[in-house]
Amino acid sequence: MNYVGQPVSRVDGPAKVTGQATYAAEFNLKNLAYAALVPSTIAKGWILGIDTAEAERAAGVIAVITHENAPRLAYKGLETRPLVDPQAGEQLHVLEGPEVRFDGQPVAMVVAETQEQARSAATLVRVRYTPGQAITRMDEAEAEPPDPAVQKLGRPEEAGRGDAEGAFAAAPVQVDIACSHEREYHNAIEPHATIAEWDGDTLRLYDKSQWVDNVRMEIAHVFGMAEDKIHVISPFVGGAFGSALRTWPQVTLAALAAKMVQRPVKLELMRRQLYSSIGFRPRTLQRVRLGAERDGTLAAIIQDVVAETSTYEEYAEITAEPPRVVYTCPNVLTRYHLKKLNSNTPCAMRAPGTVSGMMAHEMAMDELAEALGMDPIALRLHNHAERDQDKNLPWSSKKLRECYAMAAERFGWSRRDPAVGSMRQGMLQVGMGMATAYYASHRSPSSAQAVLYANGTAVVRTAASDMGPGTYTAMTQLAADALGLPLEMVDFELGDTDMPKAPVHGGSITLASVGNAVLAVCEALRGKLQALAGADGVPKDPQALIGLLQKHGLAQLKAEADARPGDETKTYSSAAFGAVFAEVHVDPMFGTVRVPRIIGAYDVGKVVNPKIARSQCIGGMVGGVGMALLEQAEWDMRLGRTMNANLAEYLVPVNADVQELEALFVPGEDTIFNPIGSKGVAEIALVGVAPAIANAIYHATGKRMRALPITPEKLLG
Numbered sequence: 001m002n003y004v005g006q007p008v009s010r011v012d013g014p015a016k017v018t019g020q021a022t023y024a025a026e027f028n029l030k031n032l033a034y035a036a037l038v039p040s041t042i043a044k045g046w047i048l049g050i051d052t053a054e055a056e057r058a059a060g061v062i063a064v065i066t067h068e069n070a071p072r073l074a075y076k077g078l079e080t081r082p083l084v085d086p087q088a089g090e091q092l093h094v095l096e097g098p099e100v101r102f103d104g105q106p107v108a109m110v111v112a113e114t115q116e117q118a119r120s121a122a123t124l125v126r127v128r129y130t131p132g133q134a135i136t137r138m139d140e141a142e143a144e145p146p147d148p149a150v151q152k153l154g155r156p157e158e159a160g161r162g163d164a165e166g167a168f169a170a171a172p173v174q175v176d177i178a179c180s181h182e183r184e185y186h187n188a189i190e191p192h193a194t195i196a197e198w199d200g201d202t203l204r205l206y207d208k209s210q211w212v213d214n215v216r217m218e219i220a221h222v223f224g225m226a227e228d229k230i231h232v233i234s235p236f237v238g239g240a241f242g243s244a245l246r247t248w249p250q251v252t253l254a255a256l257a258a259k260m261v262q263r264p265v266k267l268e269l270m271r272r273q274l275y276s277s278i279g280f281r282p283r284t285l286q287r288v289r290l291g292a293e294r295d296g297t298l299a300a301i302i303q304d305v306v307a308e309t310s311t312y313e314e315y316a317e318i319t320a321e322p323p324r325v326v327y328t329c330p331n332v333l334t335r336y337h338l339k340k341l342n343s344n345t346p347c348a349m350r351a352p353g354t355v356s357g358m359m360a361h362e363m364a365m366d367e368l369a370e371a372l373g374m375d376p377i378a379l380r381l382h383n384h385a386e387r388d389q390d391k392n393l394p395w396s397s398k399k400l401r402e403c404y405a406m407a408a409e410r411f412g413w414s415r416r417d418p419a420v421g422s423m424r425q426g427m428l429q430v431g432m433g434m435a436t437a438y439y440a441s442h443r444s445p446s447s448a449q450a451v452l453y454a455n456g457t458a459v460v461r462t463a464a465s466d467m468g469p470g471t472y473t474a475m476t477q478l479a480a481d482a483l484g485l486p487l488e489m490v491d492f493e494l495g496d497t498d499m500p501k502a503p504v505h506g507g508s509i510t511l512a513s514v515g516n517a518v519l520a521v522c523e524a525l526r527g528k529l530q531a532l533a534g535a536d537g538v539p540k541d542p543q544a545l546i547g548l549l550q551k552h553g554l555a556q557l558k559a560e561a562d563a564r565p566g567d568e569t570k571t572y573s574s575a576a577f578g579a580v581f582a583e584v585h586v587d588p589m590f591g592t593v594r595v596p597r598i599i600g601a602y603d604v605g606k607v608v609n610p611k612i613a614r615s616q617c618i619g620g621m622v623g624g625v626g627m628a629l630l631e632q633a634e635w636d637m638r639l640g641r642t643m644n645a646n647l648a649e650y651l652v653p654v655n656a657d658v659q660e661l662e663a664l665f666v667p668g669e670d671t672i673f674n675p676i677g678s679k680g681v682a683e684i685a686l687v688g689v690a691p692a693i694a695n696a697i698y699h700a701t702g703k704r705m706r707a708l709p710i711t712p713e714k715l716l717g
């Protein structure tokens with residue numbers, strides 16, 4: 001049997017499309033009560049008083065909880081913060097005092113018999129404030145270096161090699177550009193939701209989470225309780241893109257409400273509240289300077305990044321890392337600074353940092369190619385990074401050259417007339433642009449359990465997550481192959497803290513981390529079978545396998561195993577690579593941009609499931625169209641509030657905006673990086689898409705649009 005590498009359809013697909021998959025808000029608990037939040041309407045200040053009388057009298061209301069009657073929670077500090085949390089500052093302590101730090105901060109919570117009653121009564125809570133002087137504009141905030149704790153974890157204020165300033169000044173060809181993208185929200189279809197249920201001193205949480213073990217750990221610290229008293233369940237996640245990596249305040253609020261009313265409580269955030277209750281991709285302002293010799297050899301790279309964060313936590317990204325890694329260059333300097341605004345804290349969103357840093361870098365590379373009179377692919381090949389110069393390590397594998405060739409061929413790059421504004425289709429200006437994609441590959445320790453039953457079925461489980469990339473399916477494929485069972489005989493289970501520990505379902509690490517634990521546990525189980533079978537060997541036929549268990553009077557056979565990275569991380573750098581090509585049609589009268597084609601070729605190592613990998617990649621391309629053309633928080637600087645906090649006014653690409661998307665994979669496997677040989681797909685799919693589109697728009701129009709999204713009014717301006 002060989003399921004790995006096959007385009008197997010999603011094993012969880014039927015459950016999802018028939019409504020059998022149970023999401024966090026859908027667990028029907030007896031005696032369930034419903035909570036609704038009262039968000040602050042000022043961005044900074046103090047609560048003077050809260051009048052809850054009218055809300056308390058409203059139909060069905062069980063409790064109105066404010067900082068005046070809520071218990072103080074332990075908020076015990078963590079010895080080590082998980083990487084998904086900001087490394088400096090302090091998480092929002094809910095309903096602890098009168099201070100307001102951002103618009104939309106929960107200042108009260110209503111618990112009622114129905115969701116409608118709770119949400120209705122929440123509008124009756126009257127809050128009086130003394131407003132403070134909020135900082136809501138990046139240009140009025142001081143650019144600050146990251147906290148030392150943040151810098152230690154790969155977000156240095158300054159990093160690089162050589163003498164970048166000197167080399168830039170001396171370079172015969174120079175590019176110096178300022179570019180930016182706006183704040184973006186995840187906008188997953190499933191709203192964040194938590195159901196909390198106490199049984200004496202134990203707590204059960206049904207939560208939308210990319211990391212149930214982390215929810216347990218964080219809530220244990222918030223409530224000052226033992227981790228084994230908390231059980232977290234999250235079998236399905238309806239999209240997240242990073243928004244469910246952290247344990248957000250609504251989990252604490254649900255648990256707090258359930259404790260106070262002594263009933264299970266569901267807190268499902270309203271669509272509007274998602275924009276202030278969970279994080280977002282922080283806006284960045286960047287300056288890129290590239291210096292080159294006349295033959296295109298990069299002599300200097302200087303990239304300055306300024307990003308927004310909140311006043312109470314320092315969320316920082318690796319935005320400045322890609323410019324130090326992606327091309328060969330002896331003189332590199334990157335700087336990274338933060339501006340603290342009265343806003344909720346940003347968080348990871350698909351390819352956090354990398355997608356922002358690469359956006360600016362790849363737009364600058366396009367400008368350099370033009371300044372040199374060089375083909376954009378040729379410039380990149382000329383400066384191809386033979387090793388990771390930032391870590392000074394060789395790559396465990398790299399097939400980026402093949403990516404350029406494969407995507408260029410498929411796209412028909414040779415048909416591109418390099419002259420700007422030279423290609424037309426009727427009234428429309430036609431442009432072709434490209435960019436490099438890169439995303440660092442990591443893997444984390446992970447464990448799994450496998451049970452083979454006497455009826456020939458097997459269950460493999462680990463506390464991982466599947467927010468959509470296909471964990472259920474890929475793991476089932478790996479397990480079926482490793483156990484030698486038909487796919488239908490293998491069940492994969494995840495999303496439960498009672499299962500063996502798994503790392504965060506983020507950073508594109510799941511396949512390389514959890515996947516290898518699945519392989520290891522299946523091998524361990526095969527070892528046990530081998531011991532039973534003795535000289536006869538483990539039977540290949542599932543029927544005979546059943547006979548083997550029966551012969552030994554076993555109802556089941558169980559194994560547990562771990563997998564972890566080894567010393568290869570000290571001797572190699574690992575990353576996924578890609579090349580993205582986009583065609584645009586620009587209407588010069590209206591400034592509208594259509595993207596008829598995006599073609600990407602990727603080196604992601606072994607592709608376990610080409611159907612799902614393709615799905616990941618075209619999803620990333622859709623996100624890239626959003627970043628390039630549509631997505632932005634319409635931020636009211638007077639109020640410190642995102643005004644388009646809904647799916648109608650926050651623009652994302654819809655079907656009519658998306659045309660031909662194609663993802664190609666360069667064959668290969670990276671078995672230095674991990675035994676499966678996969679480098680991870682998810683995040684890289686978004687990288688490079690927006691700059692490829694921006695570069696194509698320049699090629700079509702001759703207008704350098706360096707502030708994303710490139711909206712019609714900007715193009716006409």
Ligand code: MOS
Pocket residue numbers: 210240241242243245348349350351352505506507508
């Ligand atoms: Mo991804 S932003 O690590 O969920």
